[in-house]
Amino acid sequence: MSNIKIDFSQDKGVxxxxxxxxxxxCNHYNRFLQQTIEDPHYIHSEKIFLQAAxxxxxxxxxxxxxxNPMFPLRQKLDFAAEVFKFGGFGVLDFSGVNxxxxxxxxxxxxxxxxxxxxxxxxxxxxxxxxKGYIAGVLLAIRDSSGGSTWKNGFDLKQTKSVSLGDDAxxxxxxxxxxxxxxxxxxxxxxxxxxxxxxxxxxxxxxEDLIVKTLAGMAIVGNEVGLIxxxxxxxxxxxxxxxxxxxxxxxxxLKKAMGVVELARELLTEAGHICAFNTFGGIMKSDEWxxxxxxxxxxxxxxxxxxxxxxxxxxxxxxxxxxxxxNEKLVMRAYEEYESLGHLKWFGKADHPVxxxxxxxxxxxxxxxxxxxxxxxxxxxxDYYYQLFKTQNCFKGRQTKCLAMGDDYSEVVVTR
Amino acid sequence: MGTKIFKLKEQVLQNMPAGELPHVVFGRxxxxxxxxxxxxxxxxxxxxxQFHRALVAVEEVIGKRLIV
Numbered sequence: 001m002s003n004i005k006i007d008f009s010q011d012k013g014v015x016x017x018x019x020x021x022x023x024x025x026c027n028h029y030n031r032f033l034q035q036t037i038e039d040p041h042y043i044h045s046e047k048i049f050l051q052a053a054x055x056x057x058x059x060x061x062x063x064x065x066x067x068n069p070m071f072p073l074r075q076k077l078d079f080a081a082e083v084f085k086f087g088g089f090g091v092l093d094f095s096g097v098n099x100x101x102x103x104x105x106x107x108x109x110x111x112x113x114x115x116x117x118x119x120x121x122x123x124x125x126x127x128x129x130x131k132g133y134i135a136g137v138l139l140a141i142r143d144s145s146g147g148s149t150w151k152n153g154f155d156l157k158q159t160k161s162v163s164l165g166d167d168a169x170x171x172x173x174x175x176x177x178x179x180x181x182x183x184x185x186x187x188x189x190x191x192x193x194x195x196x197x198x199x200x201x202x203x204x205x206x207e208d209l210i211v212k213t214l215a216g217m218a219i220v221g222n223e224v225g226l227i228x229x230x231x232x233x234x235x236x237x238x239x240x241x242x243x244x245x246x247x248x249x250x251x252x253l254k255k256a257m258g259v260v261e262l263a264r265e266l267l268t269e270a271g272h273i274c275a276f277n278t279f280g281g282i283m284k285s286d287e288w289x290x291x292x293x294x295x296x297x298x299x300x301x302x303x304x305x306x307x308x309x310x311x312x313x314x315x316x317x318x319x320x321x322x323x324x325x326n327e328k329l330v331m332r333a334y335e336e337y338e339s340l341g342h343l344k345w346f347g348k349a350d351h352p353v354x355x356x357x358x359x360x361x362x363x364x365x366x367x368x369x370x371x372x373x374x375x376x377x378x379x380x381x382d383y384y385y386q387l388f389k390t391q392n393c394f395k396g397r398q399t400k401c402l403a404m405g406d407d408y409s410e411v412v413v414t415r
Numbered sequence: 416m417g418t419k420i421f422k423l424k425e426q427v428l429q430n431m432p433a434g435e436l437p438h439v440v441f442g443r444x445x446x447x448x449x450x451x452x453x454x455x456x457x458x459x460x461x462x463x464x465q466f467h468r469a470l471v472a473v474e475e476v477i478g479k480r481l482i483v
Binding site: 035036039040041042119120121253257262263265266269381384385388389 | 432434435436437438439442443445446447449475476478
């Protein structure tokens with residue numbers, strides 16, 4: 001039985017775990033997003049990943065340790081391992097860690113395994129999230145102990161890597177070598193948002209029941225800390241990790257090249273990949289057949305059904321504004337995590353930033369009307385190509401963005 | 416015929432890794448090299464330094480060195 005307290009707000013579509021918004025994403029999204037950010041050698045992507053993970057995890061565990069100040073070191077480390085496993089990130093063994101240093105074994109790693117699915121041969125260990133996670137935990141322990149543990153700082157050296165073909169990861173704590181793990185810890189205040197409206201569509205889909213049922217399901221890491229579900233491997237990832245790596249990447253790209261357009265297509269492509277694998281996987285799953293399919297009367301109900309499922313993922317609240325079968329979808333998202341992250345960490349945006357939302361909406365239309373997910377197709381690369389790269393496929397265009405000052409984000413999907 | 420960078424682009428098209436989507440491959444090449452591959456035409460010239468960057472990016476994305 002897990003000791004982890006999950007606070008799900010159905011009204012806002014947000015899952016809060018010790019002060020951090022956490023949401024589901026699959027291995028394909030995670031690996032593609034990391035590949036995109038790693039690709040340009042002229043930006044320091046490793047630093048972006050490490051700091052994003054360390055800062056986010058540091059804030060979470062600082063909050064948790066504040067609530068539990070009397071925990072000894074071992075109990076804190078055990079809890080950190082439990083959260084890692086719970087989130088589907090893998091298994092971290094902290095038993096080799098003490099007040100003077102030591103090492104951490106990653107007995108399994110979601111990222112390590114996911115990165116192996118990318119094309120080409122990796123030359124460098126890619127478990128940046130795992131490494132940053134460990135750093136965030138150790139820093140939160142240091143600060144919760146009044147600075148007595150690892151007070152002269154530390155770095156982590158990765159000596160084994162699943163992404164490079166080893167059967168485990170290994171990280172050694174290098175005491176006295178101070179890496180700049182924490183840089184961005186203070187958020188900007190968020191403005192007040194409009195009240196999230198009720199669903200507009202007249203559909204037999206019982207969204208309330210779907211969200212409650214899915215939010216109550218124990219979608220947590222198994223004995224090897226992975227979450228195999230819907231034909232993919234899920235993680236319950238930190239919203240701010242995604243936001244900091246995506247927008248930190250954009251920012252660095254702009255510094256280096258003067259433009260961010262280079263990245264937009266690939267960040268939106270990550271959304272297509274997410275929709276294809278995760279939404280597609282969900283619409284083929286036993287859970288869909290058992291819970292949602294019995295409510296469905298028309299093909300359009302599939303759109304309302306998957307929108308209800310999305311509203312249980314922790315991404316904010318999506319509302320179908322307009323659906324013209326086989327022609328057009330207008331989707332609105334209220335308090336969606338990408339915009340919230342931009343406003344909190346990077347301020348008001350001067351361009352639309354909801355890449356996952358844009359790619360995801362296009363994905364829904366392509367899955368239903370360019371292909372036909374209702375006929376239970378195999379979700380392979382050929383089908384992906386057919387759905388997203390053949391003539392006349394659906395494309396999303398973001399027309400409103402919460403991060404730019406609009407009341408909500410909106411994507412219009414047409415052919 | 417065509418410039419060296421144009422020939423390289425042609426080679427990329429002929430050597431797409433199995434299962435990879437051309438728009439993703441060219442998107443990655445664009446990010447890696449800083450060159451807008453979609454704008455490369457038969458008469459497009461680039462500097463030696465840009466061409467070298469393009470070659471390195473192609474090798475990393477395609478997984479092999481292409482001769483032009």
